[in-house]
Amino acid sequence: MAIFDEELRELRERVLKLGIMVENAIRDSVKALVERDSELAREVIRRDHLVNAQDVAIDLECIRLLALRQPMGSDLRFITTAMKITTDLERMGDLAGNIAERALELNEEPQLKPFVNIPKMAEIAQAMVKDTLDAFVAGCSSLPYEVIRKDDEVDDLTVKNFEELLGLMLQDPKIIPLAIKRTYIAKYLERIADHATNIAEMVIYMCKGEMIRHTTIEE
Amino acid sequence: MVEERYIFEIKDFSIYYGDFMAVKNITLNIESNKITAIIGPSGCGKSTLLRSLNRMNDLIIISHVEGHVLYRGTDIYQHDTDVIELRKRVGMVFQKPNPFPSSVYENVAYGPRIRGIKKKFQLDEIVENALVRADLWKEVKDKLNESGMSLSGGQMQRLCIARSLAQEPEVLLFDEPTSALDPISTANIENLLQELQKTVTIVIVTHNMQQAARISNCTAFMYLGEMVEFGLTDNIFVNPQNKLTEEYITGRFG
Numbered sequence: 001m002a003i004f005d006e007e008l009r010e011l012r013e014r015v016l017k018l019g020i021m022v023e024n025a026i027r028d029s030v031k032a033l034v035e036r037d038s039e040l041a042r043e044v045i046r047r048d049h050l051v052n053a054q055d056v057a058i059d060l061e062c063i064r065l066l067a068l069r070q071p072m073g074s075d076l077r078f079i080t081t082a083m084k085i086t087t088d089l090e091r092m093g094d095l096a097g098n099i100a101e102r103a104l105e106l107n108e109e110p111q112l113k114p115f116v117n118i119p120k121m122a123e124i125a126q127a128m129v130k131d132t133l134d135a136f137v138a139g140c141s142s143l144p145y146e147v148i149r150k151d152d153e154v155d156d157l158t159v160k161n162f163e164e165l166l167g168l169m170l171q172d173p174k175i176i177p178l179a180i181k182r183t184y185i186a187k188y189l190e191r192i193a194d195h196a197t198n199i200a201e202m203v204i205y206m207c208k209g210e211m212i213r214h215t216t217i218e219e
Numbered sequence: 220m221v222e223e224r225y226i227f228e229i230k231d232f233s234i235y236y237g238d239f240m241a242v243k244n245i246t247l248n249i250e251s252n253k254i255t256a257i258i259g260p261s262g263c264g265k266s267t268l269l270r271s272l273n274r275m276n277d278l279i280i281i282s283h284v285e286g287h288v289l290y291r292g293t294d295i296y297q298h299d300t301d302v303i304e305l306r307k308r309v310g311m312v313f314q315k316p317n318p319f320p321s322s323v324y325e326n327v328a329y330g331p332r333i334r335g336i337k338k339k340f341q342l343d344e345i346v347e348n349a350l351v352r353a354d355l356w357k358e359v360k361d362k363l364n365e366s367g368m369s370l371s372g373g374q375m376q377r378l379c380i381a382r383s384l385a386q387e388p389e390v391l392l393f394d395e396p397t398s399a400l401d402p403i404s405t406a407n408i409e410n411l412l413q414e415l416q417k418t419v420t421i422v423i424v425t426h427n428m429q430q431a432a433r434i435s436n437c438t439a440f441m442y443l444g445e446m447v448e449f450g451l452t453d454n455i456f457v458n459p460q461n462k463l464t465e466e467y468i469t470g471r472f473g
Contacts, residue, residue, distance in 0.1 A: 004470070070429055072456045072468040209458025 004069050008078065011061055012137060015082050015089075018054045019133040022089045023126055025051065025096035026192060030122035033103035033185065034115050041107070044100035051093035058086045074206075081206040085136065088195040092129065095188045095195075102181045102188075112168075112178045117161035121189040124154050128196035132203060140207035144200035154193035161186040223291060226251040226390060226420045227272060232286035234267050234276060241267045243444040244286070249437075254412060254421040256435035256452065258428055260472065264444040265424045269392050272422065273309035274302050307334075310383035314395040316375030318367030318382070323350075323359050326367040326378055330386045345385050353381035354411050373404025377411065384415075391415065393423040397430065409434050428468055432456045440464045 025044050032041035062083040065071065071079055128147045135143040165179040201213045227249035234242035242264040249255050257265040267276065274295060276282045287294050295305055307330075318326050327346045336342055346363070350356040355377040359370070367378050376396060383391055393412070397405040412421055412434055425431050431438050431452065438455040440448045440463070448461040459465045466472045 002470075072428065072432070073459050073465045075469045076457060 004065075004071075004075075007061075007065060007069070008075065011058070011065070011079070011082055014054065014058050014061070015086060016133060016137055018051065018058065018086060018089050019129065019136075021047070021051050021054065022092045022096065023129050023133075025093050026099075026122060026126050026129065029096040029099035029103060030119060030189075032100055033106065034119055036103075036107045036111070038104055038107045041100040041103040045097050048093055048097045051090055055086050055090035055093075059083060077206045077209060081136070081202045084202050085132075085199045088198045092192050092195045095192050098188050099185050102185050106178065106181055109178055112175055112182070117157050117164070118182070118185055118189065121154050121157045121161070121186060121193075124150055124157075125189050125192045125196065128154075128193055128200075132196050132199040135200065135203045136206070144203045144207075147200035148197050151193050151197045154190055158186050158190040224248075224250060226291060227422075228287075228289040228292075229268075230287040230289070232268075232271070232284065232288055234264070234271055234282060234284050236267075236279065237281045241444055242271070245446045247439060247446060247449055249420065249422060251420050252416060252418070253436040254416050254423060254434055255437045255439065256431035257422065257424045257439045257441060258426070258431050258467075259441035259447075260467070261426075263441040265439075265441050266394050268441070269394055269422060269424045270311075272390070272392055273306045273311060274300070275306075275311060277302065307386045308388055309390040309392065310386055310388040311392040311394065312376070312379050312383055312396050315399050316372060316379050318370070318375050318378050320366070320368060322364045323367050323370070323378060324363040327381050327385045330382065334386075346381075349381040349385040352384050352415065353377045354407065354414070355381055371404070373400050373407055376400060376404070376408060380408075380411065380415075384419075388419060390420045390422065393421065393425075395424060395426060398426060405430070428456070440467060442467070 025047065028040055029044045031037065032044060062079050065079050069075070128150050131143050131147045135141060135147070162183050165183055169176050169179045198213070201211075205211050205213075225248040227247075229245055229247045229249070232242065232245045233240055245268065257269060259265045270276045271284065271288060272290075272295075276284070284296055288296060290305070290309070294300075319329060321329075324346055327349050328342045331342060331345050336345065347356060347360075350359060355374060358374060359365075359378075362369075367375065370378060376399075380391070397408050400408065409430065412423070415421065423431070423435065435452045437450065438452045439446055440455065440459075440461070442463055448455065448459060448464040450460075454460075455464065456468055459468060463472075
């Protein structure tokens with residue numbers, strides 16, 4: 001295998017590794033919340049620097065490949081996509097860290113009510129991250145389009161979650177501090193899904209050379 | 220005169236060397252005042268196609284052509300074409316700098332002189348103009364009487380460009396003009412081509428894909444005598460439509 005092909009393979013693996021780290025962070029942060037496991041929440045926060053280091057390492061490697069290999073065509077689109085999506089992945093990692101921080105705070109208080117919407121949202125968001133990474137690795141398929149459509153489900157759940165909590169807050173203002181933290185968490189998950197959408201859009205660019213960001217997908 | 224969009228219209232054009240078909244049925248339009256690059260592996264016919272645009276291939280006895288090359292709407296392969304006049308309007312610069320074995324001044328004045336310009340002040344003006352346009356004047360104005368062969372490689376190449384410009388061409392054809400030059404001289408020539416593009420249409424054959432990407436507006440990719448893909452340089456190097464083009468520009472050819 002040519003050196004450049006080997007380098008591209010390694011870059012792909014690094015992005016994938018970063019993706020898996022972020023997927024785990026999202027899963028564990030929500031688990032720490034639902035299962036009231038503060039040790040796990042602290043673990044998620046501790047691990048975030050690994051995500052940051054990987055993000056920087058990937059950026060530097062992309063810059064090196066752009067300078068030394070002067071890629072064209074699909075190689076150019078692959079490397080620039082890798083560079084952009086690692087930024088989204090790193091932000092997702094930060095948001096998982098935020099969920100873990102709120103989990104630590106909520107775990108100190110009595111539970112308001114069992115979590116229903118948030119685990120659902122987390123499940124969808126995690127699947128979106130996984131699917132976008134699969135699309136990034138496997139190349140062109142309908143997968144990134146499906147990810148973009150799933151974003152609406154997460155958005156709907158965010159609204160539903162907020163309305164339910166708002167109802168509870170109106171009934172009993174004492175729960176407002178706890179309920180607000182829950183709305184934050186939903187918002188973090190909604191942002192994670194947005195970043196997954198960004199990645200899906202970049203994967204479509206990588207495959208087809210078409211930039212569909214900030215446009216509406218035709219059904 | 221109204222500028223036509225396309226200075227060259229190449230239609231169903233083929234070139235043979237004896238029985239060998241070097242260029243196969245190519246159709247391609249070349250835009251005025253743009254830089255068009257032709258890329259492709261060795262032996263793909265790109266230089267042959269370039270040389271056909273001012274009928275340099277006529278010098279190869281066994282070659283013949285089929286189809287049409289329209290220059291400003293007129294087929295240059297008609298019997299009554301004034302080939303000398305054509306080559307004046309469509310000049311060529313080659314891979315290796317090839318100044319005449321005479322002074323810097325005489326290299327540039329040669330063309331105007333043989334087309335009848337004799338007055339010293341007129342020739343002086345033409346020479347200075349051409350050297351300025353070739354971005355060489357500052358470097359050679361104090362050594363106009365020194366041999367053109369005494370200049371550096373990059374300077375010699377710009378001298379050859381000045382020699383062509385003295386004929387006031389409308390098109391300049393470049394066949395690998397920087398492949399014998401160092402990176403600084405190459406950058407000088409590339410900057411010069413982009414400057415010249417404002418007044419002259421440029422067609423360049425290059426093995427250096429980055430060079431095509433850097434300076435050209437349109438790029439044609441040729442393979443085995445055929446035009447595989449032709450389009451805006453922006454598209455060819457970022458999102459080529461043809462698999463062969465993709466393989467070639469990413470270095471995974473063959």
